[in-house]
Amino acid sequence: MSSHLQITHLRKRFGGLVAVKDVSFDVADGEVVGLLGPNGSGKTTVLNMISGALLPTAGEITLRGVRISRLRPDRIARHGVARTFQLVRPLPSLTVAENVLVSLAFGRFKHWGPDARDLAEEKLAFVGLGGRGGENVANLTYIDQKRMELARALASEPALLLLDEWLAGLTPSELQIGIDLVRRLQGAGMSVLLVEHIMDAVRALCARCVVMNAGEIIAHGPTETVLKDPGVVAAYLGDGHA
Numbered sequence: 001m002s003s004h005l006q007i008t009h010l011r012k013r014f015g016g017l018v019a020v021k022d023v024s025f026d027v028a029d030g031e032v033v034g035l036l037g038p039n040g041s042g043k044t045t046v047l048n049m050i051s052g053a054l055l056p057t058a059g060e061i062t063l064r065g066v067r068i069s070r071l072r073p074d075r076i077a078r079h080g081v082a083r084t085f086q087l088v089r090p091l092p093s094l095t096v097a098e099n100v101l102v103s104l105a106f107g108r109f110k111h112w113g114p115d116a117r118d119l120a121e122e123k124l125a126f127v128g129l130g131g132r133g134g135e136n137v138a139n140l141t142y143i144d145q146k147r148m149e150l151a152r153a154l155a156s157e158p159a160l161l162l163l164d165e166w167l168a169g170l171t172p173s174e175l176q177i178g179i180d181l182v183r184r185l186q187g188a189g190m191s192v193l194l195v196e197h198i199m200d201a202v203r204a205l206c207a208r209c210v211v212m213n214a215g216e217i218i219a220h221g222p223t224e225t226v227l228k229d230p231g232v233v234a235a236y237l238g239d240g241h242a
């Protein structure tokens with residue numbers, strides 16, 4: 001069977017800057033793949049092209065053999081792609097459950113009414129916020145905001161989740177909770193493309209990594225091998241971090 005996500009010769013030009021140059025990699029069914037690299041290396045631009053927020057200048061993206069590059073973001077979501085953002089973006093005037101209900105109502109399957117309430121509670125329970133749907137979003141701790149953001153992404157029943165530095169800013173104990181949650185996603189059959197700078201999390205979650213620098217892939221393979229690659233150490237990790 002074809003790879004779940006296949007990216008082939010992807011390129012993105014912003015005026016005079018080529019932010020992504022000839023990037024190719026894949027994510028298999030149920031796999032968590034790390035997408036690493038220094039700031040400005042093009043990782044978020046790749047995620048934006050997968051989710052449809054940006055049109056590729058060239059190249060192809062397919063999901064289970066279906067070409068999704070150049071589809072509208074809502075169409076790509078219908079094919080089973082969801083994402084989180086670097087900055088948590090809750091709707092602050094709504095409750096926790098209402099935030100998830102908005103995603104259920106306007107997302108892939110358009111759930112409304114009691115059915116949607118049950119589903120919202122199911123998604124909240126999955127991320128560890130069961131029974132807390134009535135709380136005000138403003139009162140949530142940071143890890144709980146992250147949980148809620150994940151519940152919103154799960155509202156579309158994604159097959160592939162794009163996590164853009166979703167673990168950033170967590171305390172060490174919260175980080176373990178976050179890592180366990182990503183493992184739950186994988187356990188539930190989802191594939192994950194994880195953009196992350198926290199190497200402990202990458203080691204814990206990703207059997208395989210892709211490393212970008214200045215728009216190009218500089219290493220690709222098993223995580224431990226990639227993190228010891230002299231080019232990756234020089235461009236990204238620095239001495240003493242590999």
Ligand SMILES: Nc1ncnc2c1ncn2[C@@H]1O[C@H](COP(=O)(O)OP(=O)(O)OP(=O)(O)O)[C@@H](O)[C@H]1O
Pocket residue numbers: 014017019037038039040041042043044045046
């Ligand atoms: N909409 C845009 N218009 C012009 N340039 C952009 C745009 N989006 C990104 N860039 C540029 O493309 C390059 C890659 O940016 P990108 O955000 O993809 O990097 P990144 O690896 O995700 O970085 P970070 O780890 O800081 O999030 C950068 O030089 C950035 O300034």
